[in-house]
Amino acid sequence: MGNMTLNLSVWRQKNANSLGEMVPYIVSGISPDMSFLEMLDKLNEDLIRREESPIEFDNDCREGICGMCSLVINGVAHGPKRATATCELHMREFEDGGTITIEPWRSKAFPVIKDLVVDRSAFDRIIASAGYVSLYVGEAPDANAVLVSKNSAERAMDAATCIGCGACVAACPNASASLFVGAKIAHLALLPQGQIEGKQRVTKMVQQMDEEGFGDCSNHGECEAVCPKAISISHIALMRKEYLKAILNPEDS
Ligand code: SF4
Ligand code: FES
Known part of the structure; x- marks a missing residue:
């Protein structure tokens, strides 16, 4: 499988008190072997190059141990693969040219701090x-x-x-x-x-x-x-x- 281009719809929210919204992005040059978080890193590099603010998301170990990664992907917490944390998910699980929605955990007890990061x-x-x-x-x-x-x-x-x-x-x-x-x-x-x-x-x-x-x-x-x-x-x-x-x-x- 060659490199992928994806249409993303990502929750952006400046801070805990502001209203958020879904913002569309196109990211290309994504290898199917990249992890989901590496795909977001690539998007953030593109955003920084364009002098736009990068998307905040929580992560640390990137190997399913620390519990920091926390994305709702296409409406499912941690995305489509069973028993798999967001950081262990690979882009080969998604279709080239497809649309992916990315949102934070949503619950009153986990207020959004910024973008995809919750408390x-x-x-x-x-x-x-x-x-x-x-x-x-x-x-x-x-x-x-x-x-x-x-x-x-x-x-x-x-x-x-x-x-x-x-x-x-x-x-x-x-x-x-x-x-x-x-x-x-x-x-x-x-x-x-x-x-x-x-x-x-x-x-x-x-x-x-x-x-x-x-x-x-x-x-x-x-x-x-x-x-x-x-x-x-x-x-x-x-x-x-x-x-x-x-x-x-x-x-x-
Ligand atoms: S989904 Fe809930 S029970 Fe499962 S690892 Fe995360 S916090 Fe623990
Ligand atoms: S980043 Fe540590 S479990 Fe996903």
Whole structure:
């Protein structure tokens, strides 16, 4: 496949207080082997050369680890490829001459800062509320001293792969953060180290999630469909079970 030319329609917004709009751009000389973010880099080089302001977008690791990249591509959070973050997406997934719309995550709890960059500090505040183990547990024990079943270990590891990108919120019709919070609750609730503070952890994190303005989960499953780590919505069920246990028996937390 030769180099591609694409018609882009990109959300431009000067700052948090200004109105935004979709702006058309044509970008050419795009190799199908370029990543989506490299394609945007090329567009930005063209814009800078024309003395126009480049498009702001979040990114860091560019290998699916950090959770910074966050684009809604043709209406889908992280674009068309399942279990793939925006930074891992390649231009061969798109048609030469086609049109691509590029928008930021849209949710009240993730306000747009500029262009395609949103403020995801609501996630940080949820983690800061109780998403950790604060006990001093001494030296690392022998690996076989604390028994964990294979099933729990695998589920906990799956939950721990959440990179905190926020695509689950962007895709949910209620802008719910339940998949993110469910994953963070589950990866500790499934392991012995997470038990002692478990009830206060789930109570505080769910409360903080509500205070941040995220919506309720009504089991649409859009979150799981766009999650770059394919995190299962079964973690939301586990979070609800942990939350019920905590509010029904708070005294032994
Ligand atoms: S659950 Fe998936 S979509 Fe949501 S923040 Fe974590 S990695 Fe991103
Ligand atoms: S830039 Fe780090 S996950 Fe995409």
